[in-house]
Amino acid sequence: MLLAIDCGNTNTVFSIWDGARFLATWRIATDHKRTADEYFVWFSSLLMLTKTEAKITEAIISSTVPRVVFNLRVLCNRYFDCRPLVVGKPECRLPVAPRVDQGTTVGPDRLVNTVAGFARHGGDLIVVDFGTATTFDVVDTDGAYIGGVIAPGVNLSLEALHMAAAALPHVDISKPARTIGTNTVACMQSGVYWGYIGLVEGIVRQIKLERDRPMKVIATGGLAPLFAQDTTLFDAVEDDLTMQGLVLVSQLNMTEQGL
Numbered sequence: 135m136l137l138a139i140d141c142g143n144t145n146t147v148f149s150i151w152d153g154a155r156f157l158a159t160w161r162i163a164t165d166h167k168r169t170a171d172e173y174f175v176w177f178s179s180l181l182m183l184t185k186t187e188a189k190i191t192e193a194i195i196s197s198t199v200p201r202v203v204f205n206l207r208v209l210c211n212r213y214f215d216c217r218p219l220v221v222g223k224p225e226c227r228l229p230v231a232p233r234v235d236q237g238t239t240v241g242p243d244r245l246v247n248t249v250a251g252f253a254r255h256g257g258d259l260i261v262v263d264f265g266t267a268t269t270f271d272v273v274d275t276d277g278a279y280i281g282g283v284i285a286p287g288v289n290l291s292l293e294a295l296h297m298a299a300a301a302l303p304h305v306d307i308s309k310p311a312r313t314i315g316t317n318t319v320a321c322m323q324s325g326v327y328w329g330y331i332g333l334v335e336g337i338v339r340q341i342k343l344e345r346d347r348p349m350k351v352i353a354t355g356g357l358a359p360l361f362a363q364d365t366t367l368f369d370a371v372e373d374d375l376t377m378q379g380l381v382l383v384s385q386l387n388m389t390e391q392g393l
């Protein structure tokens with residue numbers, strides 16, 4: 135079975151793929167200090183508690199935090215006796231090479247989202263991923279990642295208000311009951327919620343203008359369903375897009391190796 139690990143700047147998600155479906159998906163806060171042994175204690179406890187029968191034989195990692203990769207590699211070597219494939223490393227093949235400026239590094243999550251988006255929906259696609267940052271990945275007709283947009287994430291925007299202004303509290307995102315807030319928290323939620331709807335709609339409009347062709351828009355990330363209720367922009371909302379991409383990239387690399 136395949137262990138797919140998607141490490142974002144906020145959360146790290148582990149999914150077990152049995153060849154046909156995901157048996158389990160678990161989340162842990164991203165922390166570069168967490169050791170391989172700590173990961174394993176957490177992971178094996180969840181396996182036992184949920185009575186999940188899994189024998190991990192392969193692993194694939196996408197990490198937007200380079201420092202965590204070392205301990206995740208040790209986890210795979212020590213406890214699953216396998217060498218993980220790390221997206222973005224030269225030895226990890228992708229179906230189509232990204233077309234970006236020479237020397238630039240594309241976030242592995244964006245490469246993986248591109249692969250899954252293209253496999254499911256074909257080309258001329260915009261994938262919007264609501265993570266720590268909100269990313270827009272533009273996928274060409276042939277499935278190549280050709281660039282995109284990076285905007286501050288939803289929670290990051292709320293956190294920035296709290297950090298910079300003494301009278302603004304820490305607030306969690308939710309849809310405000312009204313646009314005109316009648317207390318500080320409601321005002322902040324309105325600013326970020328409706329600001330974000332405008333941001334996503336505006337950026338997608340500009341991308342489509344620049345590309346001058348019909349494009350599908352796919353949303354992913356934990357906060358995608360929240361925003362999907364107030365915009366008609368998204369052709370699909372797919373929570374597990376990154377995980378699906380990891381499975382596809384792993385399969386591609388195994389075929390290439392003749393496994």
Ligand SMILES: Nc1ncnc2c1ncn2[C@@H]1O[C@H](COP(=O)(O)OP(=O)(O)O)[C@@H](O)[C@H]1O
Nearest residue numbers: 142143144145146264265266267289355356357
């Ligand atoms: N379902 C959810 N409801 C509310 N907040 C969420 C949800 N899923 C994720 N978040 C928040 O959204 C932000 C981005 O999370 P995540 O998508 O895990 O980011 P990353 O992939 O960058 O680690 C975090 O602040 C997280 O706490």
Ligand SMILES: CC(C)(COP(=O)(O)O)[C@@H](O)C(=O)NCCC(=O)O
Nearest residue numbers: 142143198239240241265266267284
């Ligand atoms: C833009 C990101 C920070 C998003 O990461 P996330 O929100 O998933 O933690 C990540 O994809 C990244 O570090 N990218 C490198 C630069 C680039 O993609 O162009």
Ligand SMILES: [K+]
Nearest residue numbers: 142243263265
């Ligand atoms: K992400």
